[in-house]
Amino acid sequence: MYNSFNSQFLEILNDAANKAGFSVSLDESNSEFSEHADTTSKIAFELASIYKKSPAQISSEIVSNISIPKGSLVGEIKSAGPYINGYVSNSFFEKTVKKILDEKENYGSGTHTGKIILEHTSANPNGPLHVGHIRNSIIGDTLGRILKKAGFDVEIQYYINDIGRQIAVVTWACDKYPPDLNKKSDLAIAEAYIKANADIRKINDENESLLNESGVLRENYINVEIDELMKLVESGDKDTLSKFTKYVDMAISGIKETLLLMNVSHDKFVRESKFLFDGSVWAIIDSLKKTGLTQYDKEALVLDLSDYGFEKMLVIQRSNKTSLYTTRDIAYHIWKSEQSDRMINVFGADHKLISGQLCAALNVLGKPAPELVIFEFVSLSEGSMSTRRGKFISADDLLHEVISKAYDEVNERRPDTSEELKRSIAKSVGVGAVRYDIIRVSPEKSTVFDWNSALDFEKQGAPYIQYAYARASGILQKAIEQNIVSENLCEIYNFCDISDSEISKTSKNSETSETSEMSIFKEKYESDLIKKLSQFQTITEMCAIDLKAHSFATYARELADSFNQFYRFVPVLNEENEEVRLARISLVNASKIVIGNALDVLGIDALESM
């Protein structure tokens, strides 16, 4: 509804500016949110230099030519120095609430079109997800939900490295140290992987000390065996391949369990090996050779990307003729581009260089490159996390600790509720707290994980928003119990019914109106809340276009804030006037719908009570 209001504002302003003698054509970029008004335009600044007048003078000249059509969502337009401020009309409020009640869970959906393949998480199957990985998962998942809400057709993929060197290490490791089947499968894989890496390091260290004496570097026999495994798997050796697959599947099933716990889902899990065995990797190597930009460095095939600002050659095939992640990734992206209009990848900052090279290589081949959402690292106070070295905090540990803390909280507040409900609320609150805490910070900020702050979920975080939803539910529940409204909450207040087409009809040919229709919503807390509700779609689309999930988190918090203030100051069930009471119940219902939609976009459970 805010979108409609704003475009009407711009239309009126455009007419007024032309009438005042300024030749302009205003679009969305000429208005913005403002703390001083419901919308504002800075167009006077732009016109000032052209017409050699002060911005304030231009602003007042435009405003004196304003004529607001009857029935408009715009109630008033004023100049404030150089700014031109727009305010909603009284009818805006009832129309907004009505629209929400009509559209329910579809309220706020955008009209964007196009197929997007969004890739996120894609962590190596060598262990459980850690607190760094889930920043990727949560940013990716939330972004996916935002894009879907904005109207895009989104397919979410997890790209599984199932044949790379690290998986050869996993396979070697699990052969030597069989994974403990009593443990969660991804953790069991990690334990073997960590031991194997320790073995490799130990031999390397020993070799280095021998090198000091003899000057000849001995080959690390484990690396030799791992190289052998890679050659076997690439040649399609059945036994080796089935071992790789077995361990990868173990890790992935554990990872999926963690993702499920966090409300993160993928539509497809795509295996790297697909692009090796269907021959596309070799086809790409051939195509790259034809560009004339490749050469051999020793036995390895390398690609010259100096035209794109990359100084070093990009290796696309090892000297032993096995393939590399980079090359398989090029194949993957070409495959994705063939079945989508846009590709978006969520990557950690460590992938910045390689993904830049990937885009350059795709460009060399004349293929579309993905859009990148890069997030900075989550580290530990003692340094970077590393699965290989076993230095990480698993997502499972974090989630279980937070859920357990949430349980204590619920137990204290609602000692009488059933054990089952308490556990369910704790899970929703705990997961929500983790998701919100991660998504609220913009991705380019690097962070240091700290148990104290992780467990001390902020007051105005997910539980705050969930609480606002639960409060709305509580009022509606009571309203039904008291027989004020029917079970299905239908037709509880009869809002004036003016369709949008009637609005635009009147806007063309009517004179300036007094726009004096009164609104049933007279309290400031009501109108502030409704204005926030009306912004849902505008905010969602802004976040979708900018690929900024964290801005949505801010909006959701502000929305809850507005509702909590309304709740505190405006009586609903206790309101004496029956008509006003029904209107407020409608507003509570509308708030519940919009907060619920916001929580859904954030992947956080909406709770009827907590």
Place this chain on the structure above:
RNA sequence: GGGCUCGUGGCUUAGCCUGGAUAUAGCGUCGGGCUUCUAACCCGAAUGCCGGGGGUUCGAAUCCUCCCGGGCCCGCCA
């Protein structure tokens, strides 16, 4: 060493792309509010040379430049 990125009250953080009205919010601190729809709530107060210098501009947290500090990357790993 080179490239990328971040630096905003005690702590965490929005705004920066696209310069403009008193710089956003939370935590913490201090003070107030439950016989009224769940206090996981609400209200109020204090706290900022927006890392530092220089520049562009009528106007800079925002653009340019240099410097300082943190993070990431610079593998025939992914």
